[in-house]
Amino acid sequence: MSNETIAETAAGNKVLDIEAIRNDFPILNRLVKGHPLVYLDNAATSQKPAAVIDALVYYYTQLNANVHRGIHTLAEEATAAFEATRDALRQFINAAHREEIIYTKGTTEGINLVAYTWGRKNLQEGDEVIISGMEHHSNIVPWQIVCEEKKAVLKVIPVNEKGELILEVYDQLLSERTKLVSVVHVSNAMGTINPVKTIIDKAHAKGALVLIDGAQSSMHLDIDVQELDCDFFALSAHKMFGPTGAGALYGKKHILEAMPVFNGGGEMIKEVTFEKTTYNELPYKFEAGTPNIADFVAFKPAIEYINTLGKENIRKHEDELLSYATRKVTELEGVRIIGEAAEKASVLSFVIDGVHPQDIGILLDNKGIAVRTGHHCAEPLMNRFCIPGTIRASFAVYNTLEEIDKLADGLKKAIRLLR
Amino acid sequence: MAAHKSIEEIEEEIVDEFSLFDSWDDKYEYIIDLGKKLQPLDDAFKKDENKVKGCQSTVWLVADYQDGHVIYKAESDAVIVKGLISMLIRVLSNHTPDEILNADMDFINKIGMTSHLAQTRSNGLRAMVKQMKHYALAFKSLKFDA
Numbered sequence: 001m002s003n004e005t006i007a008e009t010a011a012g013n014k015v016l017d018i019e020a021i022r023n024d025f026p027i028l029n030r031l032v033k034g035h036p037l038v039y040l041d042n043a044a045t046s047q048k049p050a051a052v053i054d055a056l057v058y059y060y061t062q063l064n065a066n067v068h069r070g071i072h073t074l075a076e077e078a079t080a081a082f083e084a085t086r087d088a089l090r091q092f093i094n095a096a097h098r099e100e101i102i103y104t105k106g107t108t109e110g111i112n113l114v115a116y117t118w119g120r121k122n123l124q125e126g127d128e129v130i131i132s133g134m135e136h137h138s139n140i141v142p143w144q145i146v147c148e149e150k151k152a153v154l155k156v157i158p159v160n161e162k163g164e165l166i167l168e169v170y171d172q173l174l175s176e177r178t179k180l181v182s183v184v185h186v187s188n189a190m191g192t193i194n195p196v197k198t199i200i201d202k203a204h205a206k207g208a209l210v211l212i213d214g215a216q217s218s219m220h221l222d223i224d225v226q227e228l229d230c231d232f233f234a235l236s237a238h239k240m241f242g243p244t245g246a247g248a249l250y251g252k253k254h255i256l257e258a259m260p261v262f263n264g265g266g267e268m269i270k271e272v273t274f275e276k277t278t279y280n281e282l283p284y285k286f287e288a289g290t291p292n293i294a295d296f297v298a299f300k301p302a303i304e305y306i307n308t309l310g311k312e313n314i315r316k317h318e319d320e321l322l323s324y325a326t327r328k329v330t331e332l333e334g335v336r337i338i339g340e341a342a343e344k345a346s347v348l349s350f351v352i353d354g355v356h357p358q359d360i361g362i363l364l365d366n367k368g369i370a371v372r373t374g375h376h377c378a379e380p381l382m383n384r385f386c387i388p389g390t391i392r393a394s395f396a397v398y399n400t401l402e403e404i405d406k407l408a409d410g411l412k413k414a415i416r417l418l419r
Numbered sequence: 420m421a422a423h424k425s426i427e428e429i430e431e432e433i434v435d436e437f438s439l440f441d442s443w444d445d446k447y448e449y450i451i452d453l454g455k456k457l458q459p460l461d462d463a464f465k466k467d468e469n470k471v472k473g474c475q476s477t478v479w480l481v482a483d484y485q486d487g488h489v490i491y492k493a494e495s496d497a498v499i500v501k502g503l504i505s506m507l508i509r510v511l512s513n514h515t516p517d518e519i520l521n522a523d524m525d526f527i528n529k530i531g532m533t534s535h536l537a538q539t540r541s542n543g544l545r546a547m548v549k550q551m552k553h554y555a556l557a558f559k560s561l562k563f564d565a
Binding site for chain 1: 443444447448451475476477496497498499500
């Protein structure tokens with residue numbers, strides 16, 4: 001990355017140089033339908049800085065070898081680069097041990113891993129799992145599957161009109177029967193930041209474990225799994241400037257050690273005979289098969305990129321974008337914001353009277369503006385608000401106030417055409 | 420009635436009309452206008468069995484068979500989709516099942532609407548055309564049964 005992404009003001013305050021940051025992301029230079037790309041779909045996936053793209057090329061041109069085996073130089077160097085990301089991730093979320101970081105394909109696989117291994121082993125008939133009404137399908141369906149199989153009961157913390165969890169009902173749902181609580185840290189559809197520390201403490205008081213879906217939060221909030229005291233935390237590289245197909249599941253060491261294995265194959269074994277196979281140690285017992293080496297190698301510069309900018313600086317800029325966008329969009333006639341929680345991160349979801357979100361999405365795309373329209377893989381949440389979907393603009397550190405002006409202008413023109 | 424015009428002729432007409440537009444804005448304005456003018460479908464037809472359900476908007480499609488010709492009616496809750504439907508109906512409606520089944524619908528590419536065939540917009544043209552051809556096939560087999 002360029003060294004000028006952080007400038008110092010006369011008063012000595014650190015501020016981000018957004019233009020310099022934009023230069024680190026090659027894709028932001030492209031045109032869409034003849035217009036400069038305005039990328040406001042960051043909650044779906046973030047763009048990648050040159051450092052990440054370069055690391056992918058470097059890996060395939062200089063390092064490519066299978067990891068954890070072979071004594072030749074390439075194998076050693078590839079393994080070192082692959083494992084260095086684990087250390088960076090440990091530090092990034094402040095896990096106590098590097099072996100608490102399990103490599104996955106992403107958040108979805110992390111949640112499935114817990115459901116299929118911990119869930120199948122520990123859930124009994126009549127046990128309860130609590131999720132929330134604002135979960136992504138990936139934090140609903142795995143629990144439905146395992147609960148059905150084990151005859152356990154899935155309970156849901158409801159969402160209020162502002163898009164916040166109703167914690168009084170959570171208190172009532174919690175009981176000695178609760179075995180696991182799995183909730184999203186930041187809602188992908190509304191941007192709500194959930195009070196996960198409170199949720200975790202209350203669950204622990206009843207003896208239940210807690211999984212936090214950190215897909216959206218990892219890029220925006222400081223994550224300290226020891227301070228949160230969560231038992232599991234799942235994240236995806238691609239939502240934090242890293243490559244697709246790479247992610248991590250954090251789990252407390254003693255819990256992971258007691259869990260059965262997930263996939264069987266190479267890497268995850270210690271010894272194999274036809275009579276009995278013994279399993280490898282953490283984290284490898286959960287990492288069967290040749291992993292997605294290149295993408296994990298390129299995940300590290302993404303983490304470093306966030307660290308260099310500083311999450312506090314990132315958040316400050318994103319908060320400014322969010323409040324400016326909220327103001328501009330609210331000014332338009334007939335707009336209703338979906339999700340007005342007191343604590344929000346970087347997502348603006350809304351509906352417009354008499355206009356279908358899809359029509360807006362198509363017309364904005366025609367101006368080079370990328371937003372997401374639809375149910376955002378959170379159909380139960382859309383049903384809660386009695387809407388088929390929303391228009392969602394989600395911001396990252398490289399977005400600018402000018403881009404939000406373009407969004408507002410594009411919306412204004414689209415509404416005029418469509419009404 | 421456009422029955423005397425072949426599907427290819429109608430397609431050609433649409434391609435000619437679109438060639439007059441200089442910009443994408445104009446094309447979309449035209450499609451939105453078509454959408455707004457599409458005759459609404461009777462509420463009685465707006466039931467699940469008539470849905471061509473996709474990821475984002477809902478499309479209802481019904482077909483009737485009169486004197487060897489298939490007559491389509493459709494509606495959507497999204498205006499641009501309605502405009503696209505309106506063109507499909509203009510092209511395919513009031514033709515025989517065989518003519519409909521043989522239509523290559525190349526005009527969609529020629530007017531630059533290929534992106535609406537993308538998988539992510541499965542409720543767009545692709546699913547619509549498929550459903551319209553299903554109806555044609557059903558009416559065709561009906562014909563032979565009788």
